[in-house]
Amino acid sequence: MMKKLLFMFPAIFFALNVHAQDTQYQYLSGKDKDHMVTWDFMVNTGMKSGVWSKIGVPSNWEQQGFGSYNYYKDTQNPEETGQYKYKFNVSKSNAGKAVFIVFEAAMTDAEVKINGKLAGPIHQGGFYTFQYNITSLLNFEGENLLEVRVSKQSADPSVNRAERKADFWLFGGIFRPVYLKILPKAHLDRIAIDAKANGGFSLDAFTENAPVGSFLKARVQKLNGENVGTEISSKITSVENATNLKGWFKDVKLWSPESPNLYQVVVSLSDANGKLIHRIKQKFGFRTAELRAHDGFYVNNKKIIFKGVNRHSEWPESGRALSKTLNIEDVKLIKEMNMNAVRMSHYPPDPSFLDACDSLGLFVIDELTGWQAKYDTEVGTKLVKELVTRDVNHPSIVIWANGNEGGFNYDLDHLYAKYDNQSRLVIHPWEKFNGTDTKHYPDYNYVVNSALYGKDVFFPTEFMHGLHDGGHGAGLDDFWSAMMKHPYAAGGFLWSFADEGVTRLDRNGKMDIQGNAAPDGILGPHREKEGSFYTIKEIWSPVQITLKNLPVNFDGKIPVENQYFFTNLNQCRFEWRLAKLPAPGANSQATTTASGKLTGIGLMPGDRGLLSLPLPASWKFNDVLYLTAFDPYNKEIFTWSWPIKTPTAPVTTGVAAKSKIQVSETNKTLSLNVDGIVYNFDKKTGYIQGVTNKKSEISISGGPALAGVKCELKEFKNYASGDDYIVEPVYNNEAKFKVKWIFSSGKDVKLDYEYSGQGEADFMGITFNYPEENITGMKWAGNGPYRVWKNRLKGTKFGVWDSDFNNTITGESWKYPEFKGYYSDVYWVTIKNKQSPFTVYTTNKGTFFQMLKPLKAAGATNNNTTPPFPDGDLGFLDAISPIGTKFQSAEKLGPQSQKNMQLNYTWNKGSLWFDFN
Template sequence: MFKSIFVFFISLIFIQASSAQTQLFNQDWEFVKDVDTIINQNLFNRNSTVNWQKISIPHTANIEPIEKVKQQWQGFAFYRKFFVISASDKGKHIAIKFDGAMQEADVYINGQKIQNHKGGYLPFYVDVTKLVNYGAENVILVRLDNRDNPIIPPGKPIADLDFNYYSGIYRNVWFIKKKQLHISDAVAANRKAGGGLLVHYKNVSSSSATMTVQTEVENGGEGERTASIRTKLLDAKGKVVAFNRIPLALDIREKDFETFTQVIEIQNPQLWSPTHPYLYTLRVEVLEKGKVVDMEEIKTGIRSLKIEAGSLTLNDEKITIRGTNRHQEYPYVGNALSDNAQYRDAYKIKQAGFNFVRSSHYPHANSFLDACDELGILVMDAIPGWQFVGKEAFIENSYQDTRDMMRRDRNHPSIIMWEASLNESGMSKAYMKKTHEIVHEELPFDDTYSAGWIDDAYDVFLPARQHGKYPVYWKNYKKDKPFLIAEYGDWEYYAGNAGFNQKDYQNLKKDEKTSRQLRAFGQKRLLQQALNYQESHNDNFYNKAIGDANWLIFDYKRGYADDIESSGIMDIVRLPKFAFYFYQSQSIPEKNSKSEFNKPMVFIANYWQNIGDSTVKVYSNCKEVELFLNGKSLGKQKADSDKYSTNLAYPPFTFSIKNFEAGTLSAVAYQIDGTVIKHSVSTPKTPSKINLIVDYSGKNIKAGVNDLVFVYAEILDENGTIIPDATNAIEFEIQGDAENVAPKLVKAEAGIAAILLKAGSKPGKIKVIAKSEGLVEGQLMIKSFKSSK
């Protein structure tokens, strides 16, 4: 019997539900929390005395306030769903797959416990073939426990953790119905470099590439079966551009599996990169006696990768990482984001000018990685871990997390490194050696790279800026090893490199020095945050780092402190601070590009109020900027050349203005080709009205999938200028099939109040009304669309 362990690398997107055999299983669930945790028959009965709430997935077990008033909810939550499987499906393979449930799950089918899964960030696969009733009703019950647990990574108690893990079945659930002869699930198979589909590209150039496709097929039925594989690669228009000409056939014994390996040449491939994120569709079909019995489709990107000391090369072109860190939480719903909400977060990262994101400090959702593939954002995938190393059971679970993460995500073209490291934790040498080995066991290719925060076993070293000491930091790193500044711009200003114990140093901050600045803190402090990032980003490139990733893109909540961690360049409701525009100005404008990103830009980081500041900071990626006040030129300048700007792609422009004059301040940026772009700010007057806008960020709101969008109420003067110090209480009203997840009454911060709107089950019109005493009310009509899933 032929068992191939043929190997290759990463270059695709996740296994998507592309056939009718795999369907979303998110609707018609019931939920209850804080009830008797003893499993009894009452929980499985339709006429249960338990007060079940009807819900759909993704779901959080507790709506959390936007501000931390107490520790996030922890406890037991129960989810159940009644469903019927046709009698004609008897003999097929039936499974239910959970993309993420926080954090220990006990799964019951028809009253019988079938599985326990430990870990809230990675999928688990429940084979129910032999336990379901065919032609009759079934019930699945999931008991979740998200209490502190030292054997489940990250392991550290919430009260001491620098982020929150929330609750619920917060990612998609899938119902899988296949023939007994089928492509296996990579995580469920639990085999080194095995299971499911695995794709690797080599000899990649613009003229050709070699694609190797590994497909694992299981025979769950009785008797030996003969299977063959038919593989096609389709371009973005659906045209077949490559295929296996001679299908490979193998005999598979009963209750066994075989691995098929195919090598396919591709001519004139479109190569995937951050500036050209071209995706193909790979279609793999399993045939028995000439008929298709199973099929998987995945998105795939063709690219080469090489990381060495001082250099990252993609498709034979050197790229400098200009990145950020991200936590996956939203206000109110915690981690329970819709797929579209995940995409909108990725969209904002791209919009900010970044080409890289670190999944801090755990694996993020499949749909977020899909968005990075589609938008062209490089990714470092990370296992769960932060300032904690547990005992033997914790270590074993962490090893399994490393394998499961790689098996789930190995086919994403966006992923370039695997952070198989417990962040800022005192890992043993044995642990580091083992996780590094796991990375290379799961993807044993030349272009696979492990990464870790301790400079030991890993291929890439991940120091944070604060892990070094002022003023040298990492300028004198001597080893011949690639390294990436994985965090910078926050802690070195917050605590002056005082150490990693945030709890002990949380009172060291000085209000006007720290990078932790809310939008409400005003112009001066927002400019200080932007300058901190500018200074540290500039200083990072006095060394041989392959790039850096700032801390971080979005504000978030964490367990160890009572306030919002506000070093994000966008706040927790995804509104930009001045630092957002600094980073956006560092992106190289793409010539004649149809892309909505990496455009010429200019932004005045000033509210133009008489607050005694004689300077105006302008961010732009253009050659020159001219400033106008009420139509009169204040002069044209080239970019700054100070000590904070020596290594920047596009330094800011700093203008000195002698006298304040109310009115309109305009910046005109001149590009090399002579074209101009403009940005203006005006002196705010008396608050007059409310204007409503919705944040689509590349995706319309979809009905029936718990989609979430932020709606913002801007407090404007009569000329349409936002009042930057307005704190009015805004009352929101929703009409139509949608709900406001936020409170009905929201206080504005820096002139804007935000709610989180969740679309209902039916597509249609949604009306949002915002009122506040003394202001003309705002109205907005939003249309929700039918989901394609």
């Protein structure tokens, strides 16, 4: 036993010694918004100003109750400055080592003092990681005082132009972590890795105080520590230049968003005798990213398409101070929409967000700040270095963006390659530059013309502006089809991921989205999902199924296309399900009658084939067929649905015996009593003017009116027809609007209608009035749960849905799904109300239902995102209106966004059944 202990002791000592050579970190702040550390603080103006208080770090001080809020420009208290103090100790054991203080970000100018002495030059630029060597300033025998003075406005006017006059919230404070980085005097400062798809590996190592003759070694490993290939090494021959280590590794697994395979490299610095001095560990991925002029963007020698979104780093309660958990959740939400890319708009994000993009799989455009104005060359040179050296080893980053929308300093472009040994593409978002066309907010015709005549690789870095409920999913189907016809297509990036809402502490926590400046998201400020979330999910699904309706002779075969770039469809799986839906009055849920699982079929990227569902012979007796695709990681790609039956008339009301219909009439009204329910008609308009059942009056009125067309009553016909009674208003109008009510004892009321028209129309169909203040909700069989627009029909699912009334205005309130609007392929709908619920059945497949009219957003400066609606409250329509974007009216967004057109007079016929019991 003693021999065994003596044998183990050197190994234990060696392990401890090796560990001691790793970089040590001592946090002075908390690690994120949820784990802050309290510092002393005073702000000179605004909320709680002029008095020393306490603040949590990291944070934006506005969200801690200090200072002033500003969006776009520092108009309120531009001289606002915060002073921080914090006392800390450094272990005596670290004397003789190099100690750096690191700020991951502080906006905007930061002056740092240690024990009353400046740590270095004032740092300018609010989104970048910076550090100072403070070894000589520290007291290793006792307490140290850290003082930081942070000014919102920079002393450099170009920083203010680039950062503080920008279309986003302008916060203040130390909003990312602060820590000490403790290293040996001789140490590895940083490394830059170029690991290519062919297994080629190149590493540039930058050292400090390492003498010539020292050795550098690099050991590539899997993340579990298993060694890969052989160790590579090189002797340091220059203390001024990087030392390069090269190797080649066989059979490596490549990194891509579809398979985000990661490795790690352990880099060791040893003296001439082989004694370990310092070591670091860095994750990376083998992948090659390149632009091929007049062709496209290639990753791992495959032409890829960016399906991306722009993302601000923001949370309502904490501003730009985030957390690892939140960053991971955002990446998951982006991938849930079947996106594969994200653009950092308009500044570098938290390191943990990029870590999540690496590990979960997203392409990244990493961006230097410069919103329509650029940094001067002197300060920009420093910030490019800070940006690239921090982020260079992330395999997710495939492009650098040098500013945004004119905020380009051309003198900085060459600097990216100076610090990036991969020489990744540098773009100017919005500009034709470096072989790319990244035009912002092109209309549909621009895309079509670019596909015909464009000479550059095309990927708009902002398009489909998502103000309120416009853009994003609305119009995307047409845009995407046109973009994919471009011979040099590389996809595009939607604007934007989430509404930039901030809870204002100076307004009792009220959410502020700055009118129409900030509610541009696919998600709300707290990541509430808009309807476009699911539209994008379907359009950008890597498994494409375009079957709209089940054919009459459906044999279970469904056409499928593989739109992955690296994944064979046999790595995916599918589940199908047949279900029967509950009747209108039932409280039950859909009932699954049969289901099954399928392995994916062998289809290479770009190939098409048939997926065969082994449906039972009785499949036609069900109401709906669902099909779900799952990716290789068992995440849902999308669920498609197909109604099996067409809408039909309801069953009888259940009245035991027929009763005679009672008719009473005055000069103004006609009243019918059918099975105890009274129906009233206005003889001047021909419209129904109210119904009374045994429970209550039901205030339905004003219909059926022909949507968007004024019709003058020519004759009010009403007569008995056998045991039935007919009400048949006759109208004098060009649309030839015909209406016939059929009342039968023991049955629901039937309404037959028809109309014809020619030319353009915003909508087509019939409407009724019903008081909005009485409506409490609705239940329906059809597509849901989200409303639709003419140019956003994808993303819903057929089923029975139940929704309570809300008055949500997309992007200004966030109770989703929105209640008011158009709904597609509705078979029946129950109007829940304070009087007596009633149900209307449709018999035409493809019927749209209009539930009231959404309010216009308070921040809307035009009608682009306020589509036209009929005058009525409840509509049964054959055609509905599209929606536009912040910058473009609907007609600029492609074929699906045009008004409805009938070239010749065409009859539109329909029937509705009303159950007022």
